[in-house]
Amino acid sequence: MTLTAPAKAVTAPRPPGLRRLWRAVSPYTYVAPFFTLFAAFGLFPLVYTAYVSLHRVELQDPGTMEWRGLGNYTALFGDEFFWTALRNTFTIGVLSTVPQLVMALALAHLLNHRLRGRTFLRTAMLLPYATSVAAATLVFAQLFGRDFGLFNYVLGLVGAGPVDWQSGTLSSQIAVSTIVVWRWTGYNALIYLAGMQSIPSELYEAAEMDGASRWRQFFHVTLPGLRPTILFTVVVSTIGATQLFGEPLLFEGSMSGGISHQYQTLGLYMYEQGWGFFHLGRAAAIAWVMFLLILVMVGANALVARRRSRKEAGR
Amino acid sequence: MPLTRAATQAALRLGAVALAGSLLAACGSGASDSAADKPGGKVTLTVDLFGSFGYKEAGLYAEYEKLHPGVTIKQTDTEDEADYWKSLQTRLAGGGGLADVQGVEVGRIASVTQQQADRFEDLRKYGADGLKNQFAEAKWAAATGKNGEVLGLGTDVGPEAMCYRTDLLKQAGLPTDRDELAEKWSTWDGYLELGKQYKAKAPGKSAWLDSVGSLFSIMIGQEEERYYDASGALIWETNPALKTAWEASVEASGAGLSAKLDQWSPQWNQAFAAGSFATLPCPAWMLGYIKGQAGETGKGKWDVAALPGGAGNWGGSYLAVPKAAKNKKEAYELIKWLTAPEQQAKIFAKQGNFPSSTGAIAEVAGTTDPYFSGAPIGKIFGDAAKAAPVQVLGVHDQNINQQITNALSEVERKGLAPEKAWENAKKGVANTLG
Numbered sequence: 001m002t003l004t005a006p007a008k009a010v011t012a013p014r015p016p017g018l019r020r021l022w023r024a025v026s027p028y029t030y031v032a033p034f035f036t037l038f039a040a041f042g043l044f045p046l047v048y049t050a051y052v053s054l055h056r057v058e059l060q061d062p063g064t065m066e067w068r069g070l071g072n073y074t075a076l077f078g079d080e081f082f083w084t085a086l087r088n089t090f091t092i093g094v095l096s097t098v099p100q101l102v103m104a105l106a107l108a109h110l111l112n113h114r115l116r117g118r119t120f121l122r123t124a125m126l127l128p129y130a131t132s133v134a135a136a137t138l139v140f141a142q143l144f145g146r147d148f149g150l151f152n153y154v155l156g157l158v159g160a161g162p163v164d165w166q167s168g169t170l171s172s173q174i175a176v177s178t179i180v181v182w183r184w185t186g187y188n189a190l191i192y193l194a195g196m197q198s199i200p201s202e203l204y205e206a207a208e209m210d211g212a213s214r215w216r217q218f219f220h221v222t223l224p225g226l227r228p229t230i231l232f233t234v235v236v237s238t239i240g241a242t243q244l245f246g247e248p249l250l251f252e253g254s255m256s257g258g259i260s261h262q263y264q265t266l267g268l269y270m271y272e273q274g275w276g277f278f279h280l281g282r283a284a285a286i287a288w289v290m291f292l293l294i295l296v297m298v299g300a301n302a303l304v305a306r307r308r309s310r311k312e313a314g315r
Numbered sequence: 316m317p318l319t320r321a322a323t324q325a326a327l328r329l330g331a332v333a334l335a336g337s338l339l340a341a342c343g344s345g346a347s348d349s350a351a352d353k354p355g356g357k358v359t360l361t362v363d364l365f366g367s368f369g370y371k372e373a374g375l376y377a378e379y380e381k382l383h384p385g386v387t388i389k390q391t392d393t394e395d396e397a398d399y400w401k402s403l404q405t406r407l408a409g410g411g412g413l414a415d416v417q418g419v420e421v422g423r424i425a426s427v428t429q430q431q432a433d434r435f436e437d438l439r440k441y442g443a444d445g446l447k448n449q450f451a452e453a454k455w456a457a458a459t460g461k462n463g464e465v466l467g468l469g470t471d472v473g474p475e476a477m478c479y480r481t482d483l484l485k486q487a488g489l490p491t492d493r494d495e496l497a498e499k500w501s502t503w504d505g506y507l508e509l510g511k512q513y514k515a516k517a518p519g520k521s522a523w524l525d526s527v528g529s530l531f532s533i534m535i536g537q538e539e540e541r542y543y544d545a546s547g548a549l550i551w552e553t554n555p556a557l558k559t560a561w562e563a564s565v566e567a568s569g570a571g572l573s574a575k576l577d578q579w580s581p582q583w584n585q586a587f588a589a590g591s592f593a594t595l596p597c598p599a600w601m602l603g604y605i606k607g608q609a610g611e612t613g614k615g616k617w618d619v620a621a622l623p624g625g626a627g628n629w630g631g632s633y634l635a636v637p638k639a640a641k642n643k644k645e646a647y648e649l650i651k652w653l654t655a656p657e658q659q660a661k662i663f664a665k666q667g668n669f670p671s672s673t674g675a676i677a678e679v680a681g682t683t684d685p686y687f688s689g690a691p692i693g694k695i696f697g698d699a700a701k702a703a704p705v706q707v708l709g710v711h712d713q714n715i716n717q718q719i720t721n722a723l724s725e726v727e728r729k730g731l732a733p734e735k736a737w738e739n740a741k742k743g744v745a746n747t748l749g
Contacts, residue, residue, distance in 0.1 A: 060430045062408045081746055145582055146575075147591065164575075167728040252580060253395070259577070259724040260731075260739070275401045277714065279749045 046291070053284035060278055072285035082286070084261050085269035088173065092248075092265060093241030096177035096184075101233060103181070104188035105226075109218060111189070112196045122193070125186030133246035137179055141251050144175045166252050169262040176263050179247045184240075188233050195229030196222060231305050235298055242294050243267050266290050358645050362390045363414035365399035367603050368470065368632070369666030375658055379649060386645065395579060396420050397713070407434050413637040415646035419467055421457065421631045422713040427467065428460045429710055436636040437464040441647040449656060453705040454671040458633050467633030468654040469671035471662070473598035474699035475536050475627040477506075478605060481688060482616050483593040486518040493620040493690060503534065503563050506623040510572040513593055522574035525592040527564035527727050528720035529578050533596035534560035535716070536706075537627030542716075543709035549748075551715060552741065561719070561737070568727040575727050578720075584608050596622070598629040599696045602667030606686055619690040626702035631671060669696045676700060711748060718743035 053072050055065040076082050111122055128136070143150045144165040152162040165175045203221050212220065223230075245267035248257050255272040257264025264272070266286065274283030362370075370376055376388040391414065393399035400423055406412045419427055427435060443465045447455055454469040477500070481491040489512060490496055500506040510523035517523075524530060535541050535557060542551040551557050567573055574592045576583040586592065587608035595601070597619070605617060634650040636643050652658060656674030663670055663679045670676050682693030709715075722740035725731040731739075 059404050059408055060426065079746070080742070141581060145585070147582060148585055148589070164728060167724075252577075255397075256721065256743075259721045259728065273749075275405070276397075277747050277749055278404060282749060 049284045049287050052281055053288050055281050057280040057284075058278050059274070059280055062280060065281075068281060072282050073289070075282070076285055076289065081261055081264070081269060085257075085264050085266045088257070088261075088263055089242060089244065089265045089267075092173050092177055092180075092244060092263065093238065095173055096180035096244075097234075097237045097241055099177075100181045100185050101188060101230070101237065103185045104233070105192055105230075107185065107189040108192035108196060109222065111193055122190065125189055127186070128183045129187040131183065133183070134250055136183055137247050137250040140175070140179045140182070144251075166258060167260075167262070169260070172251070172258055172263045176244075176247050176251055179251075180241075180244065184237070188237070191233055192226060192229060195226045199225035227308075231301070235301050238297055238301070239294055242290060242297070245271065266293075357385045357387075358642050359387045359389060360416065360642055360645055360649055361414035362388060362416040362649075363392075363399075363403070364390065364418040365393045365396045365420070366600070367392075367607065367666060367668075368418060369603060369662050369668055370653060373661050373665040375653060375661065379652060382652075383648075386649075388649070397717075400713075407431065407637065407639075410639050413639045415636065415640040415642045416650055417635050417637055418470075419633045419635050420713070421473075421633070421708065422716075424457050424467065424633055425708040425712070426710045427635065428458065428464075432460040432462075432464055432466060434638055435466045436638055436640070436643055436647070437466065438468065438636065438647060439463075439465050441644065441651075443468065443647070443651075446651065449672050449674060451671050451673055451676075451700075454631070457708055458635075467635035468650050470632045470634055470654055471600060471659070471668035472671045472700055472703075473536070473600055473628050473630035474669050474696040474703055475533055475596065475598050475622045475629050476619050476695050476699060477594055477622050478597040478601065478617055478619050478687070479594040480590060480592075480616055481618050483518055483521055483590060484513070487513045487516040487593070489513055491618070493618055497621040500620075500623040503624045507563065507567055507570065507572065510567065510594075511570055514570070514572060517593075519590070521590055522592050523572040524567065524594050524596070525574050525576050525583060525586065526578055527568045527573050527723050529596050530567055530573075531560050531564040531720060531723055532578075532716060533598075533622065533627065533629060534563060534624065536598070536629035537622075537625055537704070538706070539704040540707050541709075542712055543707055545707050547709070549709075551719075551744070561723070561733075564723050565726055565733045568723070573727050575724075577724055588612065599663075599667050599669035599692075600630060602684070602687065602692065606667075614686050615688055617686065618688040619684075619692055619695055621695060622699065626699040626704075628700070628703040628706060631669075663693070667692065669700060714747045715744050718747055 052065075054067065054069060056068050056071075057065050107125065111118060111125075115121065142148075144152075146152060146162060146164045146166065149165070151165070156162065163171055165171045199222065203225070204217055207217050207221050244265045248263050248265050248268050249255065249271065251263065252258060255268065255276045257268050257272075261269075267290070270283050270286040270290065273279050273286060364370075371390055376390065380386055380388060393402065399418075400420070403413075403417060437460075446468065450469050451472065454472060458465065458467040458469065460466055477496075479496070484491050484496075489509065490499065496509075500509055513523045538554075538556040538560075540550065540554060541557060542549065542554075544550045574586060576586050576591065587605065588610060595605070597605070602619075605613070609617070634654060636646045636650065640646055654672065656670070656672045656678060659670035659672045659675035660678045662668050663675070664682055667684070670679060676697055679693040680697050682691070683689050684692045719740045721743060722736040725739060726733055726736045
C-alpha cells in the first residue's frame with residue numbers, strides 16, 4: 001500500500017470507471033510482449049502446420065493447396081518408413097538416454113567429493129555441450145569410418161574385424177547414440193551435481209553415524225533426494241530424443257538416415273519428406289504426430305510423478 | 316532445453332515458408348524490377364552454384380570484372396547438389412534470398428521447365444534467341460519451356476569415360492595403355508572380366524571400382540530412356556535397359572569388385588588419396604573432382620579411356636536468372652559471356668567440364684591433360700559427346716536415381732538379396748513421388 005501511494009499522487013486523477021478498467025487490463029499489457037511473440041512464432045506456426053497437414057502441398061508450388069482431409073495422416077499409418085523412423089527414434093532414444101543419465105549420475109557422484117582440481121573437472125565436463133552438433137558429428141563420423149576410422153583401428157589391434165558402422169542397424173544406432181551421449185552427459189551431470197548439493201549434509205552425517213557405506217548412502221540418501229531432478233532430466237532427454245535430428249542427418253550426410261533408413265529418426269523423416277521430396281503436407285503431418293507424441297509422453301511422465309508423490313504424502 | 320531444436324525449427328519453418336511463399340509471391344515480382352537495372356552504375360552480381368563450375372578457379376570472374384568496370388561478382392557455392400537444390404527450392408518458394416544467377420543441374424532442368432517456368436526469367440526478353448545456334452541442340456531444347464521460354468543457358472555436358480589408376484593396374488599385371496584397355500573393355504562384360512583378373516592380383520586392399528552405385532549411374536547414362544519415356548510416363552520398373560544396368564551392378568557386387576564406397580560420402584573422398592579403387596567411371600566433370608580429391612600426389616597416376624559399352628552422358632548444368640533477382644539484365648550479360656564458346660573452352664582446359672557449345676567442342680578437340688598422363692581428353696570426351704544419346708529428362712530423375720543406388724548399396728554393403736533390394740528401391744521411389 002505504501003508503495004502505491006506516491007504513484008497515485010503523481011498521476012493525474014482519473015475517473016473511477018477508467019481506473020478500474022486500467023487496473024483490470026494492465027496486467028495483460030505487461031505480459032503481452034511475450035504472448036505476442038509466442039503467438040507469432042509459436043502458436044501461429046503450430047496452427048498453420050496443422051492446416052498445411054490437411055492439404056497436398058509441394059515446395060515447388062506452395063501457393064497451391066489441395067484439400068486432403070486426414071489423408072496425410074492415414075497415409076502415414078500405412079507408411080512403413082514412418083514406422084521404421086518411429087522405431088528408430090525409440091531405440092536410439094533408449095540407447096542414448098539411459099547410458100547418458102547413468103553415467104551423468106556416476107560422474108556427479110564422483111565430483112561431489114573433494115577432489116583436486118574439482119572446478120576444472122566440472123568446467124571440462126560442460127565442454128562437449130558447448131560444442132556444436134555439426135562439429136561433433138563430423139568428427140565422430142570420421143572416428144566411425146569403416147576403412148580409416150579410429151574405432152576400427154583400435155578394434156583391429158585386438159583382432160576384431162572392421163565394422164561397417166554406418167550400414168548395420170544396431171551398429172549405426174550405437175554410433176549415433178554415442179554422439180548424443182558424449183554431448184549431453186556432462187550437462188546432465190552438472191544438473192545432478194546441483195541437485196546433490198541441495199541435499200542437506202545432516203542426512204549424510206546421520207547415515208554415517210548409523211554405519212552406512214558410501215554405496216548405501218548413495219542409494220538411500222542421494223537417489224531419493226534427487227528424484228525431482230532425475231524426473232526433470234528424464235523429461236528433457238525424452239523430448240530431446242524424440243526430436244533427434246542433427247546427429248543422424250550429418251552422420252553420413254544423408255536425409256534417408258542410411259541406405260536402409262536404419263537410423264532415420266522421426267525428425268529426419270519429416271525433413272526428408274519436406275526438403276528431400278518437397279511434400280510439405282506430409283511433412284507437416286509428421287510434425288504434428290511428433291508434437292502429439294511428445295505431449296503424450298510428457299503427460300505420462302507427469303502422471304507417474306504425481307502418483308508417486310501422492311503416495312508418499314499419504315504415507 | 317531439448318537435445319536438438321532443429322527438428323522443431325524445421326517444423327516451424329514449414330508454416331513460415333509456406334506462408335511467406337503465398338505472401339511474397341504477390342509482391343516479389345513488382346518490387347525487384349525497380350530496385351536495380353541501372354545502366355552504367357556500380358553493380359554487385361551474386362552467383363550461387365553447386366559442385367565445381369570452376370569459374371573462379373579459371374579466373375573468369377576477374378576477367379569479366381576487368382572487361383566491365385563497375386561490376387563486382389560474388390559467388391557462393393554448395394558442394395552437394397542435393398543440398399543446393401533443397402535450399403534453392405526453399406528460397407524460390409519464399410521469393411527471397413535468391414542470387415542473380417543460379418545454377419541448375421540437368422537432372423533438375425525438367426522440374427524448372429515443367430513446374431517452375433514462372434519463377435525464372437524468360438531469357439528471350441534479353442535476346443537469347445540469337446544464341447541458339449551456339450549450343451548443342453539437345454542442350455538448348457532441354458531448357459526450353461512449354462511456350463518456348465528460354466529458361467537457362469547451357470554450361471557443360473557430362474560425356475562419360477572411364478578413369479583409371481595406371482600404377483594400380485600395372486601392379487596387378489594388367490595393361491595400362493588407354494587404347495588397349497578401351498578395346499579389352501569394349502563391352503561391360505569385358506570390363507567386369509578385367510575386374511576379376513584385377514581382383515586376383517590386386518595390390519593392397521584396393522578394389523576394381525569405387526561402388527556399384529556409380530557403375531549403375533554411368534550405365535544408365537548410356538540410355539535414351541531411363542526413368543521416364545518420351546511421353547512423360549514413369550517406366551523405370553519395366554525398362555529393360557535399367558534392368559541390365561542393375562544386373563551388371565549386382566554382378567559386380569557379387570564378384571567383390573567394389574570398394575563399397577557410396578559416392579559423395581566422406582569415406583569416398585578419403586579413398587581417392589588412399590588409392591582404394593583402380594577404376595572410376597567418370598563423366599567429364601569428374602576430372603576436376605579427381606584432381607581436387609587426389610591432389611598433387613595423384614598427378615600422372617591417373618589416365619582416361621573410352622567407356623565400355625559405348626558413349627553416354629551423365630550430368631551437365633545450366634545457368635538461370637530467377638524472376639526475383641535484383642540485377643536481371645546484368646545477370647543475363649554475365650551468363651551469356653560465361654557460356655560463350657571461348658569461356659567454355661577455357662573451363663574445359665582448366666577443370667575438365669566439357670563444353671555444351673558447339674564452337675567450343677571444336678576448339679578443345681586437341682586438348683590433353685598432364686594430370687591424366689597426357690590423355691587426349693578433348694578427343695575422348697568429344698567423341699563421347701557426339702555419340703551420346705539425347706536423354707529423356709523427367710522431373711524426379713535425381714530422386715529416383717538416389718533410391719536405386721541406395722538399394723544397390725544395400726546389396727554391396729549389407730549383402731541384401733538383390734530381389735529384396737529391388738523391392739526396396741520400388742518402395743523408396745513410391746515414397747519419393749508421394
